[in-house]
Every structure is written in structure tokens, then in C-alpha cells.
Amino acid sequence: MKFAAKSLAQSILLVSLTAACGMAQQAQYISPTETGPHGSAPGMRVKALSSGKGPNDYAVIFRDGDDPYAGLTQFAAQYHIHSAHFTAIGALRDARLGFYDPERRMYRVIPVDSQVEVVSLIGDIAELDGKPAVHMHCVVAFPDGHTLGGHFLSAHVRPLLEVFVTADPVTLRKRHDAATGLSLMDPDAK
DSSP, rough: OOHHHHHHHHHHHHHHHHHHHHHHOOOOEEGGGGGGSSSTTTTTTEEEEESSSSOOEEEEETTTTTOEEEEEEEHHHHHSSHHHHEEEEEEEEEEEEEEETTTTTTEEEEEEOOOOOOOOOOEEEOOOTTTEEEEEOOOOOOSSOOOOEEEEEEEEEEEEEEEEEEOOSSSEEEEEEEETTEEEEETTOO
């Protein structure tokens, strides 16, 4: 009986490893030009936490179903945020993260198709071609505690995501970089 259980466990492991290798061969890639907001955030609420001559702070709260990428882009445009940095915690019902492959000049998609905790979400907002451009990285945790992370491509909130934004008094700009296909921060850009 112990031998049969051990053999069954080894067979399951072999099938799992074979499937994982097959998934690696079928990885999905997207161009940096395809990243960006694709949804909406009708449940987004904003509260100014400070104002004045220095940095302004905001709480940007997302509700069930909101797309944080679209919402932060909308927030930055509406509040005239040209440069900022932010952190967030909360939970998502799904997400698409990415890993930039410099050889392909594309993002390898890391799908997250289940409820997860956002244990870290950090990012910035800078001006690109006269408009605010949001850039985020995210780490999510599964019920068993294992984590996945990467460049934030898209997600849907469930039930809440709390983003704390600090708007900078000086505008930072990004420029398209032909060598990588990415929009990179250029602190010298005027």
C-alpha cells in the first residue's frame, strides 16, 4: 500500500513537472506598447491628506472590480499629478504581472487567476508625451503564503485596494527608449 501511494505521488509529480514545462513553452508575451490601463475604476474614491507648497498626499481607494492601473491614470490626469510615487496594500481577484525579457524586448505574462493579497505594490507617476504615465510593480500572496511578483500589467480589485500617493513638487519625465522599447525615467528631461 505504501509503495502504491509513493508511486502515485511520483506519477502526480511527474505530470505536474511535465505540465509546468509545457506551460513554459507556451508562455504569453506582450509588447511594452500593449501595457497600460485597459479597464475602468468606477468605485475609486480620492481623499486629499495634505496640501500646500511641498508634496501633496492622497489616499486613492479602489473597490470591488476596479482596475487600479486605469484608476491611477485617471486620478493623475484629474488631479494634475505630473510626478508622484506611491505604495499600496489590499486584495485582488485576478492579476496579470509581467517580467521584462530584454532579449525579446517584451513582457512575459505571469497570470494570477485567483484571489490574492497585495503584500506590496509600489510605483511612480511621471510625465510621458505630456500625459501622466503610471509604472507599478506588485507582489501578491496566495492562501498558502507563496508569492509572485512582477511588473503590474492589469488586475481587478476584490474587495479593496488602498493606495497612498505622494505628489512631488517637481515634474519628472519619461522618454521612449528605442534600444529597449520601454519608456524610461529621464531626470534630465525638460
